[in-house]
Amino acid sequence: MPHTRLVEDKGGQNWISIKKDKFIFPGGGTQFIHGADQYLNQISQMVPEISFGHRVRVALDIGCGVASFGAFLLQRNVTTLSIAPKDVHENQIEFALERGVPAMVAVFATHRLLYPSQAFDLIHCSRCRINWTRDDEILLLEVNRMLRAGGYFVWAAQPVYKHEEILQEQWKEMEDLTARICWELVKKEGYIAIWRKPLNNSCYLNRDTGVLPLLCNSNDNSDNVWYVDLRACITQLPVNGYGSNVSTWPARLHDPPDRLQSIEMNAYISRKEIFRAESKYWNEIIDSYVRAFHWKDLKLRNVMDMRAGLGGFAAALHDLQIDCWVMNVVPVSGFNTLPVIYDRGLIGVMHDWYR
Ligand SMILES: C[S@@+](CC[C@H](N)C(=O)[O-])C[C@H]1O[C@@H](n2cnc3c(N)ncnc32)[C@H](O)[C@@H]1O
CATH class of the missing domain: 3.40.50 (Rossmann fold)
Incomplete structure (x- = not known):
């Protein structure tokens, strides 16, 4: 049987196992070894307004592993695009696609991802191994571009709940950055933190002078994604409110x-x-x-x-x-x-x- 490496590496986290000549996906992940369903229940209970399959219809899972988060959201009428690079977790996207879960190879690095502004109602990263606060904070600013006005960012990672000094420092940096880009920390519980992006530009415009990151130029086309370098600026929301008021699903x-x-x-x-x-x-x-x-x-x-x-x-x-x-x-x-x-x-x- 080909490609069994993930079974050895990630079996303990319940990503994938082998039964006779078949791969089995028990639904676990690095941060949710007890299964994605229980994890999704916890997110729903923390912020009931998320309302999967109704207000949240399209999600992005960054660094998805074998895409169990997206697989279990399908049953809740949410379409999740699961992304990851080809790295040490070989074949993860191939496995996701063979499971019938929407997925593609994509990486947070130096260029815009190939999705438009305000695409996702919710963006998720559980231990996705991205340092959001380095490199002039360009990677979280890219998340911000693709997140719908009023959308949610869900982060499950060690700095949220561990007490070691270095992790506490990372949490403080994240708190500071998210405040500067006007995200509201809606709930922090256990190992999950959930922020909400503002519905309009008013918070950006009321920041003290000199606060970074600056706003992107208003003539920057935030839907232009083909070979566009990431920039250290906040994508402004359309002044006419477009994108912030889509109907609920279906x-x-x-x-x-x-x-x-x-x-x-x-x-x-x-x-x-x-x-x-x-x-x-x-x-x-x-x-x-x-x-x-x-x-x-x-x-x-x-x-x-x-x-x-x-x-x-x-x-x-x-x-x-x-x-x-x-x-x-x-x-x-x-x-x-x-x-x-x-x-x-x-x-x-x-x-x-x-x-
Ligand atoms: C520890 S695994 C976590 C997988 C899954 N989120 C879970 O909780 O089970 C880290 C994931 O982040 C992905 N990753 C690492 N760097 C990335 C980057 N720059 N952009 C997108 N994904 C990345 C890896 O390929 C892998 O899928």
């Missing part, structure tokens, strides 16, 4: 979001009409595939739409109850529709097929 799948108005596109008729027409088009097509080609019997699970537009194809698969998830790819050469895709409660990524 209504948001079909409610045309405000950010539809800010997509650069050749629209000769109302954008809302285009949005509805695209949905109708894909619903009719997929319905015919279900009837003529028996798509429900195909056991589709990991699906990629290579030119996703406004996400109508993925929405139709959901409406027609095909039990799969879709990676909505938006080519660099076209209009950047990713903000709308995320506002609908779907996930996606920018890509250049020529590379």
